[in-house]
Amino acid sequence: MGLSSCKPKKDISNTTTYQPLPSKTLVDRLEENQVEFDWLRAKANATLKYKGETNAIKANIRIRQDSATWVHLSKAGVPVFTTLISQDSVKFLIRVGEKSFFEGTYEYIQRLLNIEMNYTIIEEFLSGNPIAFDPKAKFDASTDSTGYLLTTDKVKPLEKLLKKRKRKDREYQYTCWIDPVQFQCSGVRVDFKADTTAIEVHYGKWEMVDEINMPREASIQITTPSDTLKLELEYYRLKMNEKQSFPFKVTDSYEPFDIEGPE
Numbered sequence: 001m002g003l004s005s006c007k008p009k010k011d012i013s014n015t016t017t018y019q020p021l022p023s024k025t026l027v028d029r030l031e032e033n034q035v036e037f038d039w040l041r042a043k044a045n046a047t048l049k050y051k052g053e054t055n056a057i058k059a060n061i062r063i064r065q066d067s068a069t070w071v072h073l074s075k076a077g078v079p080v081f082t083t084l085i086s087q088d089s090v091k092f093l094i095r096v097g098e099k100s101f102f103e104g105t106y107e108y109i110q111r112l113l114n115i116e117m118n119y120t121i122i123e124e125f126l127s128g129n130p131i132a133f134d135p136k137a138k139f140d141a142s143t144d145s146t147g148y149l150l151t152t153d154k155v156k157p158l159e160k161l162l163k164k165r166k167r168k169d170r171e172y173q174y175t176c177w178i179d180p181v182q183f184q185c186s187g188v189r190v191d192f193k194a195d196t197t198a199i200e201v202h203y204g205k206w207e208m209v210d211e212i213n214m215p216r217e218a219s220i221q222i223t224t225p226s227d228t229l230k231l232e233l234e235y236y237r238l239k240m241n242e243k244q245s246f247p248f249k250v251t252d253s254y255e256p257f258d259i260e261g262p263e
Contacts, residue, residue, distance in 0.1 A: 018148065018180050023141035026148050029183035030176070031135050035128045037065055037212060041244050042126075043237040046073070049230040059233065061126055062244040069123055070246040084248045087119045091248060092257075100257035101250045114224045115197060116161045126233075128203050128215040130176050130185035132157040137174075147180035158190065169194045182206060184213065198223045210240035 040063040048055045057080070060072040066087075073081040083092035090109055094100045102108070110116050124131045134155035142149045155174050162170045171194065177187040184206060190199040200223070205216035214235075221230040 018143045020143060021141060021148060023139040023150060026141055026150055026178055026183075027135050027139065030130065030133070030150075030178055030185065033182065033184045033213070035212060035214060037063075037127070038241050039064055039244050040127060041237075041239040041242060042235050044233040044235045046234075047230075047232040049228070051227060062246060063123060063127060064244070065123070065127070068246060069119070069126065070244075070248070082248060084246055085119055085122065093248070093250065093254060094257060099254045101254040102257040113222060113229065114226060115199070115222055116165075118161055120157065121161075125201055125218065125220050128185070128206075128218060130188050131199070131201055132161075132174070132188070132190070133176060133185075146177060147186065148178040150176045150178065179206075182213065195225050196223060197225065209238040212240050214238055214240075 040061070042059075042061040044059045044061065046057045046059040048057060055075065058074045060074075062070040068084065068086045070084050071082070072079065079095045081092065081094060083090070085091070088105065089103070090106055091103045092101065106118055121131045123129075124133075132155050134152075134157060137152045137155045139150040139152045142151065152174050153172065158172065158174065159170075169192070172190050172192045175189045175191075176185060178184070179186045184203075186203055188199075188201045192198065198221075200221045202219045203215035203217065206213050207216060208214075216235050216238075217233065218235075219230065219232040221228065
C-alpha cells in the first residue's frame with residue numbers, strides 16, 4: 001500500500017516546490033504549533049464507514065486534555081451511543097435497540113478493531129495534533145507537492161503500544177505531512193510492513209478558535225487485513241478552554257455488553 005494516498009488534498013495542477021528544511025527545524029516548528037488547551041468542546045457532522053455500512057451521524061465531543069474524552073453520537077435527533085474514555089479505562093452506552101453498557105480497558109477495543117489503540121492517539125486525532133508524534137525520533141526530511149514530510153521507522157509512542165507484538169510484526173513506516181505555511185500537521189500515516197495494516201489521518205481547513213488554531217475537518221482510517229474503518233468529522237462548532245461536564249449514567253435498563261475477542 002503506497003504512501004501517496006495520504007497526501008493532503010490539493011489541486012493536482014500545483015507544481016509549487018518548497019525549499020528543503022532540516023528535520024530538526026521541521027520538528028521544532030511542528031512542536032511550536034501543537035494544539036494546546038485545557039478544555040475543548042466540539043459539535044460535528046460525522047460519517048462512519050465500517051463493515052460495509054455508511055452512517056451519517058452527529059457528534060458532540062468534550063475533552064479535558066491529557067485526562068478524559070466524552071463523545072455522544074446521535075442520528076436524526078435520537079441518541080445512539082455515548083462513551084467516556086480516560087488514560088486507562090473505556091466506558092460506553094449503546095442507547096438504541098437492546099440497550100447495553102461496557103466498562104473495561106483498551107484491550108477489548110483493540111480486539112474489536114484488530115489493532116492497538118490508546119487514549120492518547122484518540123485525543124490527538126480529535127484535537128488536530130499529529131498522532132503518535134515523537135520529537136526525539138530520527139526523521140528523514142523531504143518535500144512533495146503539498147509541503148514537508150518527516151519519515152521514520154521508529155517513534156516512541158508506537159514502540160510502547162506495540163511492545164507485545166512479535167518483532168517482525170512491529171516494523172512500520174511513520175510519515176507526518178506538514179503544511180508549508182502554518183507548519184501544522186496536515187496528515188499522518190503509519191504503514192505496517194508485515195501486512196496491509198495502516199492508520200491514516202488527515203486534517204484540513206484550519207482556523208482560529210478562541211486564539212487557538214484548529215482544523216475544521218479531520219478524518220481517520222484504520223485498515224487491517226480483515227476490514228476498514230473510516231471516520232470523517234466536519235466540525236461546525238468549537239469552543240476552547242471552557243470547563244465541561246461528562247454526563248454518563250448506567251441505569252437498570254442497560255445490560256452488560258460482551259465484546260467477543262479472538263480465543
